[in-house]
Amino acid sequence: MGEKRIRLTVFFFLFFLSLAGIMSDIKGEAILKAFPPLEWTAGKVYLIADTIKERGRQEFEHLYLSIKGHFVSAKRLREESLEKERLQKRVQELTRRLVLYQEAYKENERLKALLKVKERLEYKTVGTYVIGGNPSPWSNTILINVGRKDGVAKDDPVLDEYGVVGKVTEVYDEWSKVILITDPSFAVHVVDSRSGVIGIVKGAGKEWCTLEYVVADRDVKPGDLLVTSGIARLYPKAYPVGTVEEIRKEPGALFMKARVKPLARFSRICYLLVVLSQREK
């Protein structure tokens, strides 16, 4: 009998045996129950297998959870990193906005102060802001964004919320040139608000002015506030110009000389008022 024939015989034998098993629906349990020692052995085998299985399952779960945990941690770390980056950007943005709001608040305060000045004045005024020039100790002129079209004329006073800034020297259609109070060619008639002594404040260069043409024995003291006299009706009456800082009286001289600190804030000039001198409200 050849190998092939044996194989085929075995195949068909096993084939029909399997079919018989399927057809009769014999379950493993039935066979085991039919042979008690086999059932006992199978029980032991199942017990061992179940123990191994349970142990394996636990180990597998542990391994799975640890791997998953690792990936979850990595994912969370990445998300937190992204969140941190996002929050940093947010902080930068908010800081930038805060600075802008602070600037806007300061600007608002200054504009409100300037508005109060405008309401207090008897003359018509026009608001403006600096567009050029450098209000530094070495440069005593600035450019403003109003001109002839806005009604500005030569010699119109320019004020900020603290005091006299200067006057218009050159007028163009849309802009004007302003000479500052500290320029040597600038002069304004003032009165001491405490004693009523009158004099002329002239620019002395840098950040200073001088009070001139005041007789030496007049009552002027350091700290006195000098305001515009309004005599020439060029400047509004009683608008602050500066404070007396130092008085120098030379023996035999007819007039005293006083150093005056202007009240206008040249280092922070931004918004200004131009007084249209010839036109009352």
Add this chain to the structure above:
Amino acid sequence: MMRWSWRQTTLALFMALAANGLQSLLSPMWHYSRPFMDFPLLVTIFYASLYPSTGALLMGWTTGLFQDLFSGNALGVNALAKLVVAYLVIYLNEKLEVQDFLPVQIALLVLYVAIDGCIGYLGVTQFLQKTWQGGIFSPNFLFSMLINPLTYLVLFHFPARRMRRKTLGTGG
């Protein structure tokens, strides 16, 4: 005529038991809707390719029988299936004069998984009213058709090839 040695018998029994042990150990993690591994099938194909003889038929049948016994199926379902697979492997091994038998093994493996999936699909759909779960069209089933051949390559084919090379030498 190929002699059936004690070594082969021991190896066959060990492989059949080991495959079924592994199968029953891992089967609780599987579900009809998840990728499914069939270790007894891999062992049957491998053994029948290694020793294409009547013993391989017996080994395949025994492996299937163990599978039925462990899984609680009616005795004979998997035994019959593995018997047919073993017979086909032996038959094709004799009939086809090919240099590399691996593609045939893989084809048989995929075919078996496909048929198994179809039968499973038909069985499952009686309960699930032909829903998308399970069945031959689910991604899990397609994944099963991939994972079984890959496991075969890793667990059986490559180690066997390495052993064969070791035995024969690199030549030259």
